Amino acid sequence: MRERVDAACRAAGRDPAEVSILPVSKTFGPEVVRAAMALGLRRFGENKVQEIRSKSEALAGEPIEWVVIGHLQTNKAKDVARLASEVQSLDRLELAEALQRRLDIEDRAIDVLIEVKTSPEESKHGLPADQLSPFLDALRAYDRLRVRGLMTLAVQSDDPEAVRACFRQLRLLRDAERDHGHDLAHLSMGMSGDFPLAIAEGATEIRVGTAIFGVRRIPETYGTELNI
Numbered sequence: 001m002r003e004r005v006d007a008a009c010r011a012a013g014r015d016p017a018e019v020s021i022l023p024v025s026k027t028f029g030p031e032v033v034r035a036a037m038a039l040g041l042r043r044f045g046e047n048k049v050q051e052i053r054s055k056s057e058a059l060a061g062e063p064i065e066w067v068v069i070g071h072l073q074t075n076k077a078k079d080v081a082r083l084a085s086e087v088q089s090l091d092r093l094e095l096a097e098a099l100q101r102r103l104d105i106e107d108r109a110i111d112v113l114i115e116v117k118t119s120p121e122e123s124k125h126g127l128p129a130d131q132l133s134p135f136l137d138a139l140r141a142y143d144r145l146r147v148r149g150l151m152t153l154a155v156q157s158d159d160p161e162a163v164r165a166c167f168r169q170l171r172l173l174r175d176a177e178r179d180h181g182h183d184l185a186h187l188s189m190g191m192s193g194d195f196p197l198a199i200a201e202g203a204t205e206i207r208v209g210t211a212i213f214g215v216r217r218i219p220e221t222y223g224t225e226l227n228i
């Protein structure tokens, strides 16, 4: 995987050292995470807090950093505050409020990325782009949340230009906010199927599941031996 990322960086005229890979272990069991750890991986992306909970129990004592990349309900803030090192799907103040309160109790701070909606699909979550500036200003009040950058999911489309436009929008938003004094170093964008486009538009982190771990199990059968 690293070689494919390096090649995409070179094609885009970028230094490969600027782009990291977040392995997405969702639906794969603790034994798969353990095997990945043996290869040196420490950070893992998950889209369900419940999965972080069960895997961190199975892997208790291991130096793993769990990164929440999926839509997050406020009632999950307690487990996130306890178990996660980073949330990339912060998209509303109500969630910031819940996380801050629970992190206060845990006496911890976490890194956050703001998920911005760059595609028109109903199924996609994220903050509307035109609300980013006030949202960033409001987040200054939450000292347990260290804002590191922005995250997005591109539109699902066969047209590479449409996909790339989503990534470009995120980069331009980041550049505009930088001019307003918000230091947003990180752009988390690109997945197994579209990461070269994201790298061409400035991704600093790509989130990769399938291309590393293979085709996912059916979520409903997670924990059984069934594979698709």
Ligand SMILES: *Cc1c(COP(=O)(O)O)cnc(C)c1O
Binding pocket: 024, 026, 047, 069, 070, 153, 190, 191, 192, 193, 207, 208, 209, 210, 211
């Ligand atoms: C599953 C997931 C990914 C990884 O997807 P692949 O196509 O398997 O690489 C990336 N980001 C989010 C938010 C995801 O839920």
